[in-house]
Amino acid sequence: MIILVINAGSSSLKFTLYDMDDNKKVLANGLIERIGIEGTSMKYSNFKGEKFQDKVDVKNAREGTKLATDFLVDSKYGVLSSLEAINGIGHRIVHGMEKISEPIRVTEKVKEVLKEGALLAPLHNPHNLVGIEACEAVLPGVPNVGVFDTAFHSTMPPRAYLYGLPYSLYTEDHIRRYGFHGTSHHYVSKIAAQIDGRPASSLRIITCHLGNGASITAIKGGKSQDTSMGLTPLEGVIMGTRSGDLDPAIVIHVMEIKNKTPKEMDNLLNKQSGVLGLSGIGSSDLRDIEEAANKGNQQCAQALDIYAYRIKKYIGAYLAALGGLDILVFTAGAGENSSTLRASVLSGLDGLGFKLDTEKNDVRSSEPRVISTPDSLYKIMVIPTNEELAIAESTEQVLKSS
Ligand code: ADP
16 A cells, blocks of 8 residues: 655644555655745655756645655656555544544544644644645545544543643543654554564553654553653653643733733743753754763753653552553654663663663664663564555555545
8 A cells, every 4th residue: 555644733744655555664754844934945856876866846735745746756856657546645644632542534524623622732733633624635536645643642531631730621522631752652552562472461551752742651561551741741850841730820920910911821821932942052962962061051050950850750640550560661753863862861760660771771773662771671672664664564554444
């Protein structure tokens, strides 16, 4: 099967074309950025090593989808003789409310759920829908499948997803924990189980997805039991630019003393906080903050310490929530690449049974690997995530079973 994966954001369109029958080979991928704003550009490469990078004229997602698919059949850069070779399109979708708990073929009913989900994910769902409609226009007749970030967490029990608020806010206004990064947590936990060799149904796993956004998930028997992100991706550990957990009274207090509107407060918490806010060097990238800390910047060293400490606290909490543990997984940009961060998160946890093999931890690799010592009570793994591939696999499964 040839599957096209689309991730449509507010001003970007990411696409990857897979040949699932040829060992899930990536035939081509690309990214169109700054859609609808000045300086729109596109990067594209194919499996033959041919690359394109330049400014492009794309005003909206539909034009972006058209350009992407034109490239796939282009005489110079193309990898398909005709777009009819595409068997299905998998879309990354952020919010499925409580209505969608697995990857699903997109119908009018599914689109209605996406629109409802826009109430809770106003920055994502509308763009995801535009991406789907663009594909319907440009590739008519090709089935679209939605793969939802929230779906994997639909197995959480009420004790994990309900907040201590008036119950009517849940029943009438859908205020509850939904969780995000579900595709990634699910994907890396499946690989962890494969490496471990025991069936996923018998395993307790904590997955730490530490990228620009970051979340931690407790998984038992292959099912999400709890996760750190909540109604929105703002809750949980500290992130690149998001505050993560805080006393909710701070929000009210700061709005009052700084005379901020809800929109301004939202911007402060989502875009100006996290390690960006704490480090004071104007970067949310952990590489910059690690570099500054290594050169003696104390505020950056402190920001890294806080970042790691918050992750450590979640690991402790989820160890208790799961009643024990088998595997701890690190994934995404920082989780996969920063040995310093992993060592810092696990420092002082030997007594609890986490024994990091420091040599293995320092090895740089793009392969999944175990970084704990043989006598560690829990296996510690680094597993590169691949959300695009996970979406392609889910899309293939949905199409094969329908
Ligand atoms: P996203 O969350 O946007 O999908 P990634 O998962 O690729 O992004 O994570 C990107 C982040 O990972 C960067 O902003 C940076 O903080 C972190 N990162 C990537 N490589 C390294 C590295 N070698 N050392 C430390 N942090 C890294």
